[in-house]
Amino acid sequence: MARWLQFALSRLIRQGTLSVTVGKEPPFQVGDGSGLPVAIHIRDARASRRLLLNPDLTLGELYMDGDLVVTAGDIGDLVALAMRNVNSGLRFAPIKMQRIWRRVFRVFEQLNFASRSRRNVAHHYDLDGKLYRLFLDPDQQYSCAYFDGPVESRPPTPYTVACRDGTVVPPPPPADGLDEAQLAKKRHIAAKLLVKPGQRVLDIGSGWGGLGLYLAQNCGADVTGVTLSTEQFTVSNERAQALDLADKARFSLTDYRSLDGRFDRIVSVGMFEHVGVPYFQTFFDKAAGLLAEDGVMLLHAIGRSDGPGTTNSWIAKYIFPGGYIPALSEVLPAIERSGLIVTDIEILRLHYAETLKAWRTRFHQRREEVEALYDERFFRMFDFYLAASEMAFRYDGMMVFQIQLAKRQDAVPLTRDYIPRGEASLRETEQAARALKERAPPGAKRG
Known part of the structure; x- marks a missing residue:
């Protein structure tokens, strides 16, 4: 043999x-x-x-x-x-x-009707919440970070995360720059969305609530987040309560296909990979119906740079059942048919490779705790997932795209100068909030 x-x-x-x-x-x-x-x-x-x-x-x-x-x-x-x-x-x-x-036969693997979608999400995202706190940043951003400057220049993140049992899990040392890069990702997305105080924002696939809470706290938005993960739904609302933001950021256990109403801004980060090719048109048609006439949407998702393909069979079986990473050539036709206008596309090439490298380093640093939660076989399974994913972004044509969408040509400025200006303004807001928090007496209410 x-x-x-x-x-x-x-x-x-x-x-x-x-x-x-x-x-x-x-x-x-x-x-x-x-x-x-x-x-x-x-x-x-x-x-x-x-x-x-x-x-x-x-x-x-x-x-x-x-x-x-x-x-x-x-x-x-x-x-x-x-x-x-x-x-x-x-x-x-x-x-x-x-x-x-x-x-x-990939279409049969991606028939993500509502009940199947919920089971697929639970397979990965309803693992013990302590697992993700062991290797993610303190805000629990489980998507591609945005490395926008030298690691040495990045200040410490202002976020902390308490466990649901009341204890606090300290994050690993942020020497890899991951914490600030995840904050920069939220800042970058918020700047592209041009969020104004009081606007209604829909977050499709809201994770553990970090982006929605950021938009509510730093932009004054009224946020509705939807997820299919029971664990994420619970943690998101607990975090909103703890930050005194429950009146500005609400999270529900809801399939996006069942939503009604109109939103000034729509954002979706790391969720589109779970939609499946048969439902691309459904996704964008629904988004078009939910977006206000002068609204702006941002889709952040993993993509393929080398055209349509298939989901690796090991990933489909053990990590993301029903998942698929699309090529832009598969996504853009569905957008065009929905009536939405593409106003900007940005490709993040090696940002996710660096994100996964940092996650895997932290994961190995906490190996004993991972094996105590599960076992050695689970550690090797997740280690293979993180390692293979990193290398796919380095060597196998994976990238991340951010597609900005609107219904009107004049919904966003004519040039991209507004993005760095928006980021600079948000940095000032973050710094002011951080300074206020540092001056607040012990036990004071957070807001």
């Missing part, structure tokens, strides 16, 4: 250095000997056979189960090596045929 694996890997790995040992057989090496050496040990011939037959699914499964151990480098290095060689790998028949098959 090692001989067959060597034949397959020699066709896949053309650049780089990979050493492979199967069971007690002698190791073999593939690649051209360049770059960082990566070495793996596969438990036995059965595990080797599984890897040969369905590598997209079983690489992650073997790592989770301890049947594949990285003995030089780490799992991120192994995934990066494979992704850098993906073009030659597509000539390997099993990989090519599996991806064609999944492309043909």
Whole structure:
């Protein structure tokens, strides 16, 4: 079996250095000997056979189960090596045929009707809330950060997060710049939305409430957030109460498809990846119906830079069932048919790679606590997810797009100068709020 694996890997790995040992057989090496050496040990011939037959699914499964151990480098290095060689790998028949098959039948995997959407969201977002507090920033932003300056110049974040049981989980040291980059992301989005005090803002897929609370606190908006995660719904409203913002930011356990009314601003961050191709038109038609005539919408989502594809089978099974990362060529036609106008598109290339790198570093720093919450297999599963995701943004054509939408051509200024001006104004607001908080006596009400 090692001989067959060597034949397959020699066709896949053309650049780089990979050493492979199967069971007690002698190791073999593939690649051209360049770059960082990566070495793996596969438990036995059965595990080797599984890897040969369905590598997209079983690489992650073997790592989770301890049947594949990285003995030089780490799992991120192994995934990066494979992704850098993906073009030659597509000539390997099993990989090519599996991806064609999944492309043909992907529509069935993405039939995200309401009840199925809720189950899919619960699979990932209703994990123990303590898990996410171990590696996210204190505001629990679980989407791409925005690294807009040198790490050394970033001040500490003003946010703190209390656990639902009343205890406080201190965040890891913010030396990676993640905390300020997540604050910069919210500031960047708020500036693009041109939010004015008193405007009604809809946050579709509101997470743990961080963006909605930011818009209410710093822009004076009246925010409605919707999520399908019971955990996020509960935490968001608790945070609004704790910040004395419950009258300005309300979060509900609601499918966006069931919403009515009109909103001056609509924002959606990290939710569109769960919509599914069959529902793209539904999403934008609904957004168009909810957006005021002079309104502005911002969609922030992961995208593909190399055209339509399929969801990796391991990710679909273990992490995001029903999820799909779209290409702009799939998104823009649905926008055009909805009657919405694209007023701005920004591509964030390596920002998510740096975000995932920081998350994974923090995740490893808290390994004992993760395994106490779940177990060692869960740690390896989530580690593989974070590592593979980072490398997908570095080497496999993943990016993040921010699409600004409106119904009228004059809904936003003619040039993009308003974005840095808006960010500068928001920085001043944040600093004033931080100074006020520092001067407030102990026990004073927050607002």
